[in-house]
Amino acid sequence: MRLHSFLLLFLLTAWAWGLDGEEGVEEEEEEEEAKAPEEASPGPPSDELLEEDNILVLTQHNFARALREHRYLLVEFYAPWCKHCKALAPEYAKAASLLKNESSELKLAKVDGPAEMKLVVEFGVTGYPVFKFFQDGNRSQPVEFTGPQEAESIVRWLKRRLGPAATQLETEAEARQLIDSQDLVVIGFFKDLQDEDMAVFLAIAKDAVDMTFGFTDRPELFQKYGVSQDTVVLFKKFDEGRADYPVDEELGLTQADLSHFLVVHSMHLVMEFNRQTSSKIFGARILNHLVLFINQTLTPHKELLTGFQEAAPPFRGEVLFVVVDVAGENDHVLQYFGMNATEAPTLRFINIDTTKKYLPTTEEITAASVTTFCQDVLSGKVKPQLRSQAIPPDWDQKPVKVLVGKNFEQVAFDESKNVFVKFYAPWCTHCKEMAQTWEDLAEKYKDHEDIIIAELDSTANELEAFTVRGFPTLKYFPAGPGRKVIEYKSARDLETFSKFLDNGGVLPEPEKSEVPIPEAGANNSKEHKDEL
Structure with missing residues (x-):
């Protein structure tokens, strides 16, 4: 999105190989071949495992060996020309270094996708970079890593794959110690630890590397934390301090619903937009955003945050409250909204699915006015703002x-x-x-x-x-x-x-390719487009 998280897609470049040399070289080589004794035919390609920065370099010839020798293998499929891959390289190398002394069974590896298209096709790689996690030599069902592409997050994700994803809690002291240890702690209260809901909970814990997980079936802990039925509780050191997700007794626990709940409630009620938070803001799957533009260097602007914060709780999960500092590195955000810094302080409401934007009907920014603005947009009382340039006098004079x-x-x-x-x-x-x-x-x-x-x-x-x-x-x-x-x-x-x-708007038959060509970035659309 870039308003940060909008991504750029890159067209795969085909490389042509040429021969350098002067006239007569080919004839000289033929003469040398005639003089040289007949050489033995080359043997099969080597399956030797080579490393770069503690990362295995894999090809179709040594891939099977790597699976045999390492019980756990995280493989990055990359392209040399991919901008995202280049940016990721230092983080991946750092992760490999952090894991160097962890376990001989675990190894990080990489595959040059364009050079190893057989592997790309075999594992269904449709974009770069892509990570596949292989366990116990199982080549047919790798797990795709979709977590944050940072060294520490990669390491945490792998450790949860290798060891317990959550800590079993037996006493109040253990529960309190876990809750106090991190800003975000998720505890599952389950009366039956063999129930399917428990398996769903652990599956989520393996992937949610930015949170710490625990679970318990102890009645005294149910009583201590005011839980009467199976419930997942998110403890946090900000905003409401706690959010409860009771398990539906008939439908049970679903991975998609609980994951969404944890993402929504792990976010601050008011998120400041910057390079570090943008991926989380757009990854929350909350389509409505209310954006407050202020200059954080000005005290009167900063004082507006109080009312903005007070209005946020009732809209948790429906409207994401975001602050953009016009004095920061956010010119691209202002440009996207068609604004300049002098218009701050002001509000904008946007639906990121339709990209429709809404302007407030008053310049006042208080808890009451912000609440009314949100309610009016959601109820359809406010019409979207549609920007337009002036019609050029010569708009139809050129082809x-x-x-x-x-x-x-x-x-x-x-x-x-x-x-x-x-x-x-x-x-x-x-x-x-x-x-x-x-x-x-x-x-x-x-x-x-x-x-x-x-x-x-x-x-x-x-x-x-x-x-x-x-x-x-x-x-x-x-x-x-x-x-x-x-x-x-x-x-x-x-x-x-x-x-x-x-042909009157009839699309020509697209040319078919025997091998799909992966694209760069997370958006794997077949159209090569620059997105907002």
């Missing part, structure tokens, strides 16, 4: 027509025209790469009265009809009634664009 929010509906849904629109961002690399092709397409069809080639800057213009989530997005609006929209997802070259238009 590529310039659309903005104010003229989009009139042009795109003109029933007498077939309109092909590129939705772009000025900073988008892929948009820049196809800019000339789009110009060439417009030039080619400029004399077709029923075809319009257009573009719209989606960072400065928002539409009510739909949301643009990635760049470039190409949409075709065919002539006729019904406001039909066709999203173009084929090749971005002049020939394919032309076939698409000449």
